Amino acid sequence: MAEDRSLAVRAVAAVFLALASVTTMLRCYVRLRIVKAFGWDDGIMVLAYLFYIFFSGAMIGGSLWGTGKHLVDLTNHQRTTAMEYWFYCDIGYAVGSILCKISVAIFILRITIDRIHRIVIFVVLAFVVTAGLAFFILLLVQCHPIAYFWLRLSTVEQGKGSCININIVMDSLYAFSATSALFDMTIAVLPILLVRKLKMHRDVKIAVASLLGMACVASVAVIARIPFIPTLRNEDWLYETVNIAIFSNIETGLGIFAGSMATLRPLLRQFRPSTYQHTWPSSSRGGQRSKSMPLQSTPREEDSRPIPLEDRLYGSTFFTVEAGNDGYFAGDQAPILPKQPQISVKREVHVTTV
Incomplete structure (x- = not known):
């Protein structure tokens, strides 16, 4: 019973927080110094990053008090403190994940011209935001009083409050996970459709589609977390639900990392200008970018012959x-x-x- 997974919890939170921090700072540098057009998608992603810092900090703090350990190895004070950190993790995850997806959707909408594609993005975004808000509200009202969420594991405080049926919380998390995976998969397919018919060299098409589709990688963590949702019923809560905490952190961290990486093309162009030149023009006026920026390439594929x-x-x-x-x-x-x-x-x- 002495098995301890708290180190894995801290390591995951620290690694993905570092990745998200680097890419978010580079994104701000590109938008403020190179492009000089800081948009709504950038501001919302920074806000999502701040909630992710809160999420990761609470996750690391919880691991220091008992997350990843068996209840029999913890005192009542350690149990309640770790569970309080878990509650803060839930809040940070729900808000950060929703904001990250909104930012990615705005970014894709900015370069999408086809009306059908735009409608699809709006629909899947509405699904994921609705499910996310429902999950967030449920987290706040699942126990009465709210403090009973983290006091319920204490042998002294048991019976001094009440919580709703855990199956309702599980169903809400299932719905949020399903809509999140649908959103990520949609964002993965749309970039391929966007650049498929454009006059670009093949290697440039692959590079642009890969950058735009990077935001879908978070779906891997979402799908991997689904089989562990039933562990929420387990009485040894802090140990059995570690996988949910880890994959939730990976999901949000990867979403911020990949969503920010997709905006770093102007920075990459400074290192390899011949590869990225004239493939993604953006129209701006007075520091404000237009609502849509069609992807195109000036040189045609048949004109690839060198010209003196x-x-x-x-x-x-x-x-x-x-x-x-x-x-x-x-x-x-x-x-x-x-x-x-x-x-x-x-x-x-x-x-x-x-």
């Missing part, structure tokens, strides 16, 4: 002189940039005899 510098800049120049009844006509036509878009400049000089 002189031809790219000036094209071919020719000069003609024609004789007429009343004099001479001289034409100098120099097409500039023969590849798309084409700009032609024509100069005409008329010479007459006196």
Whole structure:
């Protein structure tokens, strides 16, 4: 009975908090210093990150008091303190997860033009937000008084409050998990549809679709957590529910990490400009980005043949002189940039005899 999983709880929370912190700070740097357009999706993701800090901090604190240990090895004070930290973890997870998904949805909507795709995003987002809010409200009202949530494991405080049937909480978590997985899978498929018909080189298409679809990786943790939801019925709560705590932290941490990574393309372009140039233009006016930014590529796939510098800049120049009844006509036509878009400049000089 001396098995202790508290170290695993602390390690998971620390590792994924570090990953989320790095990518969130890089996201803020890109939006504020490089792009100079800090949008709603960025602000909501920062807010989700703050709740994730609260979640991870409470998870680490709970592991120091008893999360991951058997109840028989804990005193009443350790039990109630660990359970109070668990309650704070629930709050941080529910709010942070919802905000993260809202941020990712706004980001994808910003670059989505197709009306059907936008409707699909709105629908799945409405499902996950509704399920998330229901789960959050249920967490707050599941016990009366609220403090009985963490006092119920104490041998002294038992019977001084009441909680709703645990099956209701489990069903709510099942619904939130299912809608979260549906949302993540939708976000995984849409980037492929967005770039499938665009005029891009194949490697650039793969890179852009991968960046946009990274936010779906959180679904792995969501699906992995579902089989452990029945452990909420177990009396040895702090030990048996460790897997739920771990996968919930991984889900939110991966969501913030991947959602922020998808916005770091301008930073990557500084290191490899030839790979990312002109594949994702964003229209901005006065520091505000437009609601949708179509993905496209200026060079066509059939125009991948190298072009000499002189031809790219000036094209071919020719000069003609024609004789007429009343004099001479001289034409100098120099097409500039023969590849798309084409700009032609024509100069005409008329010479007459006196």
